[in-house]
Amino acid sequence: GAVVSQHPSRVICKSGTSVKIECRSLDFQATTMFWYRQFPKQSLMLMATSNEGSKATYEQGVEKDKFLINHASLTLSTLTVTSAHPEDSSFYICSAPADTHEAFFGQGTRLTVV
Amino acid sequence: AQSVTQPDIHITVSEGASLELRCNYSYGATPYLFWYVQSPGQGLQLLLKYFSGDTLVQGIKGFEAEFKRSQSSFNLRKPSVHWSDAAEYFCAVRSFGNEKLTFGTGTRLTIIP
Numbered sequence: 001g002a003v004v005s006q007h008p009s010r011v012i013c014k015s016g017t018s019v020k021i022e023c024r025s026l027d028f029q030a031t032t033m034f035w036y037r038q039f040p041k042q043s044l045m046l047m048a049t050s051n052e053g054s055k056a057t058y059e060q061g062v063e064k065d066k067f068l069i070n071h072a073s074l075t076l077s078t079l080t081v082t083s084a085h086p087e088d089s090s091f092y093i094c095s096a097p098a099d100t101h102e103a104f105f106g107q108g109t110r111l112t113v114v
Numbered sequence: 115a116q117s118v119t120q121p122d123i124h125i126t127v128s129e130g131a132s133l134e135l136r137c138n139y140s141y142g143a144t145p146y147l148f149w150y151v152q153s154p155g156q157g158l159q160l161l162l163k164y165f166s167g168d169t170l171v172q173g174i175k176g177f178e179a180e181f182k183r184s185q186s187s188f189n190l191r192k193p194s195v196h197w198s199d200a201a202e203y204f205c206a207v208r209s210f211g212n213e214k215l216t217f218g219t220g221t222r223l224t225i226i227p
Contacts, residue, residue, distance in 0.1 A: 041222070049214070103215055108157045
């Protein structure tokens with residue numbers, strides 16, 4: 001089946017630095033990528049939708065300048081957490097919809113800001 | 115707007131016992147329904163999905179779910195759980211023509227020997 005590869009799986013960064021998370025669709029073209037954030041023991045909250053070749057669409061309350069999304073090709077979408085702070089520590093997951101109407105998820109990235 | 119409710123936050127089941135995880139949705143038309151499983155620190159794996167047709171759908175790992183339109187439910191079942199089934203389970207819904215998934219709050223499944 002379709003695979004979405006997310007990297008890195010874990011990252012620890014210092015407060016004030018930026019972190020980039022990559023999601024690649026390995027055997028299909030992903031014109032759309034969804035980015036979710038998941039707090040401990042909670043559900044997934046959609047942050048933004050990236051579309052290849054156009055600007056990302058952010059959900060209400062999500063700071064677009066804090067969470068920069070780029071979807072430069074049909075197989076790669078990136079999320080950059082800029083000027084990270086401890087409250088940005090979370091589990092971030094990407095997901096790409098497939099032609100079969102289902103979504104394929106990356107493995108997730110555990111971000112810890114110290 | 116569509117929404118998903120998973121009434122049970124945490125369920126504990128003995129190994130070998132049967133399991134049912136509840137999911138109710140709110141949507142005007144027939145939605146696309148999904149169940150995903152998430153192991154700690156991992157992404158989500160699709161267990162099964164319902165789009166149309168037979169209301170009883172079979173998934174991977176011995177799971178099945180039944181779509182009941184009259185009850186707006188899509189409960190997940192397994193006749194005999196294994197210790198490896200311990201995980202977080204999410205019910206999700208999306209509408210026709212909209213690729214966004216709306217997730218329930220999840221049910222954490224604990225298996226005891």
